[in-house]
Amino acid sequence: MSHFHVEVRIKPRAGLLDPEGKAIQHALDSLGFEGVDNVRVGKVxxxxxxxxxxxxxxDRATQMCRKLLANPVTEDFGITVSEPTSAGGSEA
Amino acid sequence: MSHFHVEVRIKPRAGLLDPEGKAIQHALDSLGFEGVDNVRVGKVxxxxxxxxxxxxxxDRATQMCRKLLANPVTEDFGITVSEPTSAGGSEA
Known part of the structure; x- marks a missing residue:
């Protein structure tokens, strides 16, 4: 058994409203950041x-997303796995 | 000027408590997912x-993180940029 580092990104499905993203877009605009569009906020x-x-x-991470982490109606998810750390691996 | 797709991942700094991560870890355990450890929740x-x-x-995304998106005391951020979409690009 190895230990894998898994990163799951959960994002609002395209086409659905994302009020938090809109709020950030407005805030960036107020701060003078121009040319920023289509801001969407999700969880990692x-x-x-x-x-x-x-x-x-x-496979396990996909099951976790289906059963707990993501809302299948409103969210999409993506999974990235990086090389196994040794069983007693230290944390970076 | 090109349009770039930027993904910003904002995560609680290592060593800081992450109650949401702990809650998810307990919930995964209750659902029967074993061998899951060190769960941390952030924003994307x-x-x-x-x-x-x-x-x-x-550079612009880094400035956005410093000024708005991330809390410099409690959070770390990572930035990924993918190829430019054409100026009038469609959304996938």
Missing amino acids: VDLEVEAPSEKEAI | VDLEVEAPSEKEAI
């Missing part, structure tokens, strides 16, 4: 997952 | 930025 969840292989780590 | 902000170059797009 980092976790360490123990799994026999990278594929299995991705 | 997607934006389209108009800039003359990729480097400039990253």
